[in-house]
Amino acid sequence: MKKVFVKSYGCQMNVYDAERMADALAAKGYVEARTAEDADLVILNTCHIREKAAEKVYSELGRLREMKKERATEGRQTQVVVAGCVAQAEGGEIVRRAPVVDLVVGPQSYHRLPELLAEASARPGFVDTEFPAEDKFDHLPAPAREKIRARGVSAFLTVQEGCDKFCTFCVVPYTRGAEVSRPVAKILAEAERLAGAGVREITVIGQNVNAYHGEGPDGRDWTLGMLLERLAEVPGLARLRYTTSHPRDMDETLIAAHRDLPALMPYLHLPVQAGSDAILAAMNRRHTGDEYRRIIDAVRKARPDIALSSDFIVGFPGESDADFEATMRLVADIGFASAYSFKYSPRPGTPAAEMEGQVPEPVKAERLARLQAALDEDRRAFNAATVGRTVDVLIERPGRHAGQLAGKSPYLQAVQLETEGLTVGDIVPVEIVGAAPNSLFGRLAAGPPEERASAA
Ligand code: SAH
Numbered sequence: 042m043k044k045v046f047v048k049s050y051g052c053q054m055n056v057y058d059a060e061r062m063a064d065a066l067a068a069k070g071y072v073e074a075r076t077a078e079d080a081d082l083v084i085l086n087t088c089h090i091r092e093k094a095a096e097k098v099y100s101e102l103g104r105l106r107e108m109k110k111e112r113a114t115e116g117r118q119t120q121v122v123v124a125g126c127v128a129q130a131e132g133g134e135i136v137r138r139a140p141v142v143d144l145v146v147g148p149q150s151y152h153r154l155p156e157l158l159a160e161a162s163a164r165p166g167f168v169d170t171e172f173p174a175e176d177k178f179d180h181l182p183a184p185a186r187e188k189i190r191a192r193g194v195s196a197f198l199t200v201q202e203g204c205d206k207f208c209t210f211c212v213v214p215y216t217r218g219a220e221v222s223r224p225v226a227k228i229l230a231e232a233e234r235l236a237g238a239g240v241r242e243i244t245v246i247g248q249n250v251n252a253y254h255g256e257g258p259d260g261r262d263w264t265l266g267m268l269l270e271r272l273a274e275v276p277g278l279a280r281l282r283y284t285t286s287h288p289r290d291m292d293e294t295l296i297a298a299h300r301d302l303p304a305l306m307p308y309l310h311l312p313v314q315a316g317s318d319a320i321l322a323a324m325n326r327r328h329t330g331d332e333y334r335r336i337i338d339a340v341r342k343a344r345p346d347i348a349l350s351s352d353f354i355v356g357f358p359g360e361s362d363a364d365f366e367a368t369m370r371l372v373a374d375i376g377f378a379s380a381y382s383f384k385y386s387p388r389p390g391t392p393a394a395e396m397e398g399q400v401p402e403p404v405k406a407e408r409l410a411r412l413q414a415a416l417d418e419d420r421r422a423f424n425a426a427t428v429g430r431t432v433d434v435l436i437e438r439p440g441r442h443a444g445q446l447a448g449k450s451p452y453l454q455a456v457q458l459e460t461e462g463l464t465v466g467d468i469v470p471v472e473i474v475g476a477a478p479n480s481l482f483g484r485l486a487a488g489p490p491e492e493r494a495s496a497a
């Protein structure tokens with residue numbers, strides 16, 4: 042029996058893809074290993090978004106080279122595969138830099154993984170980074186019921202892939218290709234299978250998930266708002282989320298879904314990147330700071346308690362002190378419940394990498410520290426404001442200590458509670474009694490939450 046270990050870097054799309062690769066290989070008799078040391082086949086599912094992420098792959102490959110060499114002396118074989126966005130971006134260059142690699146496979150070819158592995162056995166260093174005409178989702182086998190449940194009560198479901206936005210800093214349109222939406226019927230079938238196996242929460246994902254425009258049962262293109270409305274009817278599913286969305290695609294149907302669907306959790310990750318209009322234009326984001334504020338106003342009107350989250354880049358080429366202050370003002374105006382922030386990292390082949398006015402490293406570091414301090418404070422304030430409230434918690438797993446359970450609030454906060462008689466998958470009202478930087482503590486509440494935040 043052969044064993045496979047998939048190590049994923051980067052975004053949720055890679056987490057989802059890792060499961061699909063494991064499913065494709067399970068159909069050929071592979072079982073999942075917990076570590077690379079325990080596996081005959083090691084797949085690095087890589088991320089190319091920033092230089093640091095991409096470079097990690099090569100240090101990992103150095104380690105695998107030693108492992109493979111040592112095993113070879115014992116007559117044992119190891120196959121090493123590089124998948125994901127570095128595979129797509131660098132292709133054959135990876136094999137030249139790291140000859141330990143047997144196969145380089147781009148994200149659009151995962152359904153062909155078993156045959157590509159056979160190909161690579163005969164010709165080590167094989168590269169497949171094509172964008173095939175057929176839909177990989179049609180050819181990826183469905184996982185068994187027990188396997189779905191073992192992966193947890195909260196699952197990702199890809200509904201859209203690729204991006205046509207071409208922000209000037211970003212590699213995704215090149216690594217994931219043009220925007221493609223899956224048809225509603227296929228998404229529903231997958232959601233029903235997940236719910237049937239015990240999944241309670243689905244996060245629909247896409248590089249640009251709210252640009253979703255898949256074919257509906259009526260033959261027309263459906264929006265993400267329409268899709269969410271239909272998904273909310275799937276028996277057993279109590280919670281819906283989506284990520285990552287773009288401000289340009291926050292349409293009426295999606296904002297209305299936040300008002301009308303109790304199952305749609307009050308949480309929105311809506312990357313803004315920067316607060317200065319000049320920088321937003323140079324990034325090709327195609328909206329201004331004020332347009333972003335107006336979108337947030339509309340979303341808050343639809344769902345007043347919504348928790349907001351965002352991504353930020355500091356030190357984009359040409360960013361002046363005044364530009365950066367505009368980002369700080371936007372943060373102060375909105376009050377984010379959580380956020381990710383990064384120093385601008387020039388990526389090969391993207392327009393911003395060639396722009397004048399690259400910002401020196403120490404300036405980026407200082408701006409990032411200031412921004413993160415402000416964002417941290419807002420996150421603490423948001424968590425502190427939850428203390429004393431009663432909120433629904435989806436129990437996801439046993440906690441760190443005996444008798445503890447860990448779950449999520451509607452606002453995606455991690456919650457720990459000590460109680461008996463509950464099982465993973467339950468959704469229960471919890472009174473929040475304390476807050477640490479990264480999680481909340483609660484106890485089972487006698488009554489229902491004051492605002493029912495989920496349709497459990
Ligand atoms: N589709 C999403 C973002 C995907 S990438 C969107 O439209 O916002 C995730 C985040 O990585 C981005 O939001 C951005 O903040 C960051 N990022 C992307 N390219 C980057 C780069 N070259 N340098 C630094 N951060 C980057």
Ligand code: SF4
Pocket residue numbers: 204205206207208211212213214248249287
């Ligand atoms: Fe990248 Fe922009 Fe597309 Fe997001 S919208 S994936 S940041 S190009």
Ligand code: F3S
Pocket residue numbers: 050051052053054055087088089090125126212213216217248
């Ligand atoms: Fe990284 Fe590719 Fe996701 S570059 S962020 S793994 S789409």
